[in-house]
Amino acid sequence: MSQPDSAVADAQGGAATESLAALAKRHGLRRAIARPSLPYYVGQLWARRHFVLKYATSRNVSKYSQSMLGQLWQLLTPLLNAGVYYLMFGVILDQKKDIGNYTAFLITGVFIFTFTQRTVSGGAKSISNNLSLIRALHFPRAALPLAYAVQELQQLMWSMLVLIGIVLLTGEPVTMTWLFIPVALLLQLTFNVGASLFMARVGAFARDMNQLLPFIMRTWLYASGVFFSIPDRVADLPESLAFVQYIMELNPAAAYIELMRDLLIYDHPAPQWAWTTAIFWAVFALVIGFWYFWRAEERYGRG
């Protein structure tokens, strides 16, 4: 490692006219802060996969560690959610008139939307809530929004268990289309990761975003056809406004919800373009989100 001759040159004043930058260059030192290339960044992220998984699991374990029922809450939370939404929209507001198997329709919508909503909100906070970690250790920062997404995925597994139980209880048959459930979830996960990476950068620099996000999310929830069926709702609109239906069905959340309903509920057909929309949003969100997040890699943790 030591190079006596160059060191002697330094000591003899060979560096007398040399700037520190030139000295650094002569010894092959690199700047401590530099953004890695995109392929290298992906490699770094892959090398940290164990951390992402462990961090996600640890957050889930620590979340319920103070409660008496502990990890049982992973199952109880979606169950209680399903109960509350059914009471509100199924019983009190009685939305179920025109929709066959409204229970399965509603609970599928709520759980699928919650997955996207929680991942994206978590991603938006993942950088700003972990500044001390970012300022203490070296790792590709995308590991944080990714860990939040994995955490929500783990929670979704329990929710899906509850959902499939409810769907079976409401008398739906098990069909071959159920084999596509993992595919639909994978597409949704891909979209969620992309959107959460995008929001992670937005949330890291525009701090007011975390105050605003709940309102955006609620608007999105109401526009995504979680409680009602989009074609029914727009049926009364005049001919000139028919395009509203297409716009609402292009919404990624609506696409993933409709897709899952199509798979789980026998007589609920998805809109024609649901698979295309779902695939498009997954690829688009991941590419744009990842690229956008990586562009600011060296600036996270400042200020």
Place this chain on the structure above:
Amino acid sequence: MAEAKPMAMERVWPLTAEEQEATTTSSATGTPTVIVDDLNIVYKVWGAASAEEKGNAATALLRLVRRQGRPEMREVHAVRGVSFVARHGDAIGIIGRNGSGKSTLLRAIAGLLPPASGSVYTDGQPSLLGVNAALMKELTGERNITLGCYAMGMTPSEVKAKYDEIVDFSGIGEFVQFPMSTYSSGMGARLRFAIASAKVHDVLLIDEALATGDREFRKRSQKRIMQMRESAGTVFLVAHNLDVIEETCNRVIWLHKGKIKMDGDPAEVISAYNKA
């Protein structure tokens, strides 16, 4: 914030490369591993209320109407034009009062804080000794060891190989099965140090790690740091305990209000620091 005025007793120590060469003769045999070139670090602080700002919604609205910026956002110039060259085999102590920019300087060398101007050049990846931020106090020591090791970038097989050593070194025994929130502060500090020091580093940055634990553990951790110093190229040590610095380091940098006030032989710098 006003510029720091040079005091009468201040010795303005050399900052340029050739003067560095002359003053740090003890380390001139090593090649440079860390070069800090006219480094400036500026923090943006949110929520620092000024005198006239009452911090309620009405004043915030008024400010929007008047198109003024947020007065709560202040800039803190934590490191002001610091330059030095660290060499292979150096153990450099950094001393100074609270808020003099010691920890900020370490984080900048580690590449964790982007400089406002100037640059830091390093050989290999400098790492900060410390995993506190990655650990979760609700979890057991066992889970935290794995989590901390992964956070530092170790692989599962490395974690498996180091696990027993970490538990032994920390000396927390069967407490490893309990949540860290049940630990005494000394036990927590011991486990954190044991995890953090399990990895081999090129350039090692230590921030106040020695000030914790009981006397016996302090002695053990000091020995561990000596070992790490041998395997690492260069060690930086920030501590308020001047004895530790004098024992461990071959060079001391005294920071005052973000600037280097003195840089050189430990005994000399520490005695000047004590007089100040």
